[in-house]
Amino acid sequence: MTFACHVGDVPLGEGRVLALDGRRIALFRTPGGWYALDATCPHLGGPLADGIVCDHAVTCPLHERRFELATGAALTTGPGVAAHDVEVRGDRVLVALGAAVRQAA
């Protein structure tokens, strides 16, 4: 796992974008735990870290496609995004990057 940030770096209920191993990751801190997704919406590149987090999902701020935080699965239409494992050890938030989601040509 790779160090991502400290717990206090992400306010509860919000997301932050990070660069980890050359990938842009959206890290979310929710009342139910921490989640990490690829940061770029597969629709037209919207910033998922700036999306609205509600009901275990994030809504893209550009055109409101929704993605499940735990899996990255699309809850509306189109492809999902890659989800990554997150672990909190004390004050440190660690992320294990998963495989990128392949987009249809």
Ligand code: FES
């Ligand atoms: S860019 Fe995310 S829904 Fe369009």
